[in-house]
Amino acid sequence: MPDNDLSRSFTVSRPSQRNYQLGADKELFQVLQSETAHLERKEIELVSQIRALSEALASVRNTLSTIRVRASECARRISPAARLPDETLLVIFEQAVLSQDVHSRARVESAISCVSHRWRRIALHTPRLWTRVCITPDTNERDVQLHLLRSAALPLDVQVWGWWDYRDSFTRPHHFERTLAAVLPSASRWRRIKIGASCDAILTSLSFILRTVGPLNALQQVAFKAQQPGQICPTTLLMGKSAPNLRSIDVENIVLTARSPCLHNHDFDCFIGVTHLTLRLHEGDARALKTTTEFQGFHALLLRMPNLVSLSLYGELVCVKSATGLENEGNITLPHLQTLILHPNTIRPRYLRNLIAMVIAPDLRHFELVYPDSLTRGQDISDLLLKKGCEQPTPRFPLVERLVLNNAVNISSAAAFIQAFPGVDQLTISGADVGIFNLPTGGSLRTITRLTLVRAFPTGSPDHGG
Numbered sequence: 001m002p003d004n005d006l007s008r009s010f011t012v013s014r015p016s017q018r019n020y021q022l023g024a025d026k027e028l029f030q031v032l033q034s035e036t037a038h039l040e041r042k043e044i045e046l047v048s049q050i051r052a053l054s055e056a057l058a059s060v061r062n063t064l065s066t067i068r069v070r071a072s073e074c075a076r077r078i079s080p081a082a083r084l085p086d087e088t089l090l091v092i093f094e095q096a097v098l099s100q101d102v103h104s105r106a107r108v109e110s111a112i113s114c115v116s117h118r119w120r121r122i123a124l125h126t127p128r129l130w131t132r133v134c135i136t137p138d139t140n141e142r143d144v145q146l147h148l149l150r151s152a153a154l155p156l157d158v159q160v161w162g163w164w165d166y167r168d169s170f171t172r173p174h175h176f177e178r179t180l181a182a183v184l185p186s187a188s189r190w191r192r193i194k195i196g197a198s199c200d201a202i203l204t205s206l207s208f209i210l211r212t213v214g215p216l217n218a219l220q221q222v223a224f225k226a227q228q229p230g231q232i233c234p235t236t237l238l239m240g241k242s243a244p245n246l247r248s249i250d251v252e253n254i255v256l257t258a259r260s261p262c263l264h265n266h267d268f269d270c271f272i273g274v275t276h277l278t279l280r281l282h283e284g285d286a287r288a289l290k291t292t293t294e295f296q297g298f299h300a301l302l303l304r305m306p307n308l309v310s311l312s313l314y315g316e317l318v319c320v321k322s323a324t325g326l327e328n329e330g331n332i333t334l335p336h337l338q339t340l341i342l343h344p345n346t347i348r349p350r351y352l353r354n355l356i357a358m359v360i361a362p363d364l365r366h367f368e369l370v371y372p373d374s375l376t377r378g379q380d381i382s383d384l385l386l387k388k389g390c391e392q393p394t395p396r397f398p399l400v401e402r403l404v405l406n407n408a409v410n411i412s413s414a415a416a417f418i419q420a421f422p423g424v425d426q427l428t429i430s431g432a433d434v435g436i437f438n439l440p441t442g443g444s445l446r447t448i449t450r451l452t453l454v455r456a457f458p459t460g461s462p463d464h465g466g
Contacts, residue, residue: 276310280313321354
């Protein structure tokens, strides 16, 4: 073929190719438009379905929430706790608060207020649930302030406990002085203060701070427990004139002499209102002379308590070496004493007989002598319960109505005990004494209206017989 024919053929084919490509693009565009329209309709349909499902889901959730609330209300109505009246719940709350451990970090009253709206309402509207203020290394200022606020103006029970080491107090979130400072503004409301399980440095600091607080007019009770054997209770914690309305003292390891600051002449009336005195020895100080109180100091303390009604001695803590020649100066006359509790914590005490021989309590109504449980009988003091020099057996404590004995009686002394307490109508005997009074003793138990037999007596129990 000639060259000009080839050139003509090539020139003619180019427009044909462009027309073909244009037609294909138009056809593809139409297909894409169709698919786009289809997908847009599908999108609108799905969005509509999603909107409908969302509305249905919201409706279901609202209905479910309403049903759950009603079901919860029904469950509360049918549960025993929910049916309890507020008054009953409050009694339970009060017992829980009273029985809680001072070492517990979480306060029971605070936990109660977080259980439900009803419990919180009861707790917050009952100020007496918040009257126990604890000053421990784990106590924070906010918790103290909440208790002071929620207790309204009611008297407070303050506990200073668990400050084992003065140095440790600075490694805790709130050291001692800072925590105590949060409570001091309420000192005029303090009704009871209990101090214990704290080192000597903390006790010294506390004693100094309390002397600067001023009169504690509402304070009625002071209690102290030693941290360890040999620790001495500072006599300043007895408060003296700082607490004119003090009624009860319960301290461990107090050491008194005739020269003790709290027994100075100008403080003669500082304990005039005290009616209950409990002195204890730490369980590890049974034979420690360091923690023994001189008789002159003990006598001087009792002279400053003319209204004493109850005297409890746990452990042999008063050194009464001899009663000879002390009939006038050495006698302990307690005209209003009605309760005398003696727990020597040893079956062979050194000074018990001398002490009993000196006690003159014409109005005594409760006598308690408890020796530790042992195969050996405790020291016999039956001869000291009758007046000497009388032709007929004459009781020294004729008005006693309640008698508590543990390991204190043997066969030969049972008759003397019966003669010494002719008016007893409530007798509690335990340990080895059970069965002794059933033997022929020559006495009579016809006046007894209530007899309690206890096989194992809780020797040294701080809560017994008070």
